[in-house]
Amino acid sequence: MSKATVFSDITIVTSNDDACVSVMEHAYCVVYEDKIRYVGLSKEEALEKAGLLSDDDVSVYEGKNKILCPTFANAHAHTPMSIFRNIADDFSLQDWLFGEIIPREDRMITDDFTYGHLLTLAEMIEGGTACAANMYDGANQITLASAEAGFRLQQTAMGKTCKDGVWSADSKNVEDFIALCNEQGKGLVKPSLLVHSVYLYPGSFYAELSELAKKYDIPVSVHISETIKENEDCMSSYGCTPVEYLDRAGLLSDTTVAAHCVHLTENDMRILAERKSWVAHNASSNMKLASGFADMVGMQKAGIRLCLGTDGASSNNNQDMFMEMRLASFMAKGKTYDPTVMKASDVFHMATRNGYLACGFEDCGIIEEGMKADIQIIDYDCPQMWPLGNPISALVYSCGPKCVESVMINGKFVLYKHDLMTIDFEKVRFETKKTMERLK
Ligand SMILES: [Zn+2]
Secondary structure, three states: OOOOEEEEEEEEEEOOOOOOOEEEEEEEEEEEOOEEEEEEOOHHHHHHHHHHHOOOOOEEEEOOOEEEEEOEEEEEEOHHHHHHOOOOOOOOHHHHHHHHHHHHHOOOOHHHHHHHHHHHHHHHHHOOEEEEEEOOOOHHHHHHHHHHHOOEEEEEEOOEEEEOOEEEEOHHHHHHHHHHHHHHOOOOEEEEEEEEOOOOOOHHHHHHHHHHHHHHOOOEEEEEOOOHHHHHHHHHHHOOOHHHHHHHOOOOOOOOEEEEOOOOOHHHHHHHHHHOOEEEEOHHHHHHOOOOOOOHHHHHHHOOEEEEOOOOHHHOOOOOHHHHHHHHHHHHHHHHOOOOOOOHHHHHHHHHHHHHHHOOOOOOOOOOOOOEOOEEEEEOOOOOOOOOOOHHHHHHHHOOHHHEEEEEEOOEEEEEOOEEOOOOHHHHHHHHHHHHHHHO
């Protein structure tokens, strides 16, 4: 038996495919099963539609002093890294990654991936995020945990093995992972290929990874030009920039999600725009690790498709997409001495519609009839948000996770009036504390 939900007399904020963000006050939205079935201003039409669809009574969600908008899609995350939160800070990226993080990751066991991932999902859901592009090992455990929690994910397959220091592509690993997504992902998990960066594998190996991604028609997930050192090393090893190198290897396409892109040349921007690759900007992580300030305005002008990410919780140290929207906007304004650039509506579009497109979910991220029901309800009856003023400004510049009252993914409440519905946080808290003590 399915019940339709009517969000009643609520302020709807949404972007569209022209990156135009609109506000509709005193509006109604009907959700039935996994989809949005009505968006409009007529109470009668909404109730009639809901009544026709429902086998049961209609459920009404009162919208007074509330905003209904699309949930966020975090386009660059390393979810299990939340277990390493606040234990290795104030290091350079190289010292942090190779000295502090990788040695701990090498000691992770199966359950650590599951509970580390669930810890991050709990934080993401409470902060209005319903989808993420996740770059991490432990793909199988992560996929099963996501499906159980009802969370959308683009998850990397490892797709490679290293024996005696020699890397080789692993087709079977990719094939098995695609099968797992199809059979047990509940339609919520899509596979991608972990390429990581230009500095982790031998030069000859990148063309093999490109062939693997093409063979199975899956997106590539990669960090690009995160630091000046990465660019300098690439230049001395290969005589070109990381973007040029990855492009020659065939790894840049319209499904590639390229994280960071802090230090790009004009030619790099031209290539990324031509390939229609997604660039996931990580403002907090780039500032915390002192990687630099990405030229978001330059990338926007070059026509690059932009989205936002948090990066892992050990380099951020949270998964707050409200903060990423705000910092992306402020960083761009500060960098260019121009307060008119990177408007609230620009970053809202990047955090919602563009994020979903980058993660491969084309029918999400817009509040419109026929789209999947990935929705968050913001309560603006609080000191942080009152008086509302412009709802788009309020969402980007004033709002935070504590204002998120409810979250629906694929038509199901995963957060209802501040209660997590699909994650046992007591269990997650117990398990992740144990892991943290073992690995610290
Ligand atoms: Zn990253």
